[in-house]
Amino acid sequence: MSLKLAVWDLDGTIVDSREIIQGAMVSAFTKWGIKAPDYDQTRQIVGLTLATAIENLVPDAEPALIANLTEDYKKSFIALRQAPDYKEPLYDGSIQLLNDMVADGWLMGVATGKSRQGLSHILDMHDLEKFFDTHWCADDGPGKPHPHMVQKNMDQLGCFAEQTVMIGDAIFDMQMARAANVHALGVSWGFGKADELAAAGAHAVVHDYNELRQSLFEFGAKVTS
The missing domain is CATH 3.40.50.1000 (HAD superfamily/HAD-like)
Structure with missing residues (x-):
């Protein structure tokens, strides 16, 4: 067979996972005082590894900022999962x-x-x-x-x-x-x-x-x- x-x-x-991914992205960017991507921008990088995705969103950023945004996205994602209204x-x-x-x-x-x-x-x-x-x-x-x-x-x-x-x-x-x-x-x-x-x-x-x-x-x- x-x-x-x-x-x-x-x-x-x-x-x-559309809502939680966008929420975590907005939270991470906001923490670093950067204009957060809108959903249409975020959706176009989903599927890439996280650091690569963030590099695509802020192509002119220094490596240290990419690393910080990546880490804070992860933290924001975990926090959103622990929220009472979490949905995925x-x-x-x-x-x-x-x-x-x-x-x-x-x-x-x-x-x-x-x-x-x-x-x-x-x-x-x-x-x-x-x-x-x-x-x-x-x-x-x-x-x-x-x-x-x-x-x-x-x-x-x-x-x-x-x-x-x-x-x-x-x-x-x-x-x-x-x-x-x-x-x-x-x-x-x-x-x-x-x-x-x-x-x-x-x-x-x-x-x-x-x-x-x-x-x-x-x-x-x-x-x-």
């Missing part, structure tokens, strides 16, 4: 689809720009660990859009590029998928807009979890036929 592997992004794909929910339909894919024999991996600590928090908070056979993050090597994380997922699980689909909401996910020569499947409900995902190389862009289910199972049927 042929293998089929789905490699998932987390932020903006499975988990709705799963998207509707995500758990059902993950369950159904595991039952259908998919191998499942993660490629995320989160740190290992952030990844572990999300997996624990939403009881997601059970769905995934392996996961790779920003602490494990080159970040998106480098193909490293997708390749490590494939190597770990013994899959080839033609058996693998990368699901993500950011242009860097699509660029990473293309660099790894796997199927690039964009979702439009997170940080990236549909036209941006298409321009970044998405083979297809879906707009809700029902469309995502259909696209994934069509891919799986083709791979295993």
Whole structure:
């Protein structure tokens, strides 16, 4: 039986982290007296490793300031998670689809720009660990859009590029998928807009979890036929 592997992004794909990411970014920039990025600016750097993302937001900043903003973003993120009104929910339909894919024999991996600590928090908070056979993050090597994380997922699980689909909401996910020569499947409900995902190389862009289910199972049927 042929293998089929789905490699998932987390932020903006499975988990709705838009509010907390923007809040942490505003808090960090405000502390250092710098005009905070608006949401449209923030959403376009999500998926990159954190220091690289902040460098993109303030390209003329000195390395020391980048380091300070990076550290204070992390602190702000943790503080927001401890707030009484903290929200970082799963998207509707995500758990059902993950369950159904595991039952259908998919191998499942993660490629995320989160740190290992952030990844572990999300997996624990939403009881997601059970769905995934392996996961790779920003602490494990080159970040998106480098193909490293997708390749490590494939190597770990013994899959080839033609058996693998990368699901993500950011242009860097699509660029990473293309660099790894796997199927690039964009979702439009997170940080990236549909036209941006298409321009970044998405083979297809879906707009809700029902469309995502259909696209994934069509891919799986083709791979295993």
